[in-house]
Amino acid sequence: MCIGIPMRVVVGSEFIAQCERHGAISSISLMLVGPQPPGTHLLTHLGSAIRVLHADEARAIDDALAGLAEAVEGRAFDMLFADLISREPELPPHLRGE
Structure with a gap:
């Protein structure tokens, strides 16, 4: 399974950005998304930005x-999935038989 990690650009150049998540700074390649200004949110995977994100995403x-x-530790986690709790699951458009 691949997990993308959201990070925020602190400072960047044409090909590399210093990005922050929870106070930790990492060097992230911008080769797939191009140069990004400070404050931009990125979805990262294995040291590379793979997509630009909106702040709410x-x-x-x-x-x-x-x-x-939280779930792995056996603690309450429902509040962290608020966007899923109050609605029925939906298939993406390309999987609907409409």
Whole structure:
């Protein structure tokens, strides 16, 4: 399974950015997304940015990752999946038989 981690650009150049998540700074390749200004949220995987995210999408992914960690530890996690709790599951458009 591959897990993308949301991070925020602190400072960047054309090909590399210093990105932050929960106070930790990492060097992230920008080769797939191009140069990004400070404050931009990125979905990262194995040291590379793979997609630019909106702030609310980055927060939802971060909450889901925190929810998984809470579930593994046997603690309450429902509040971290608020976007899923109050609705029925939906298939993506390309899988619907409409």
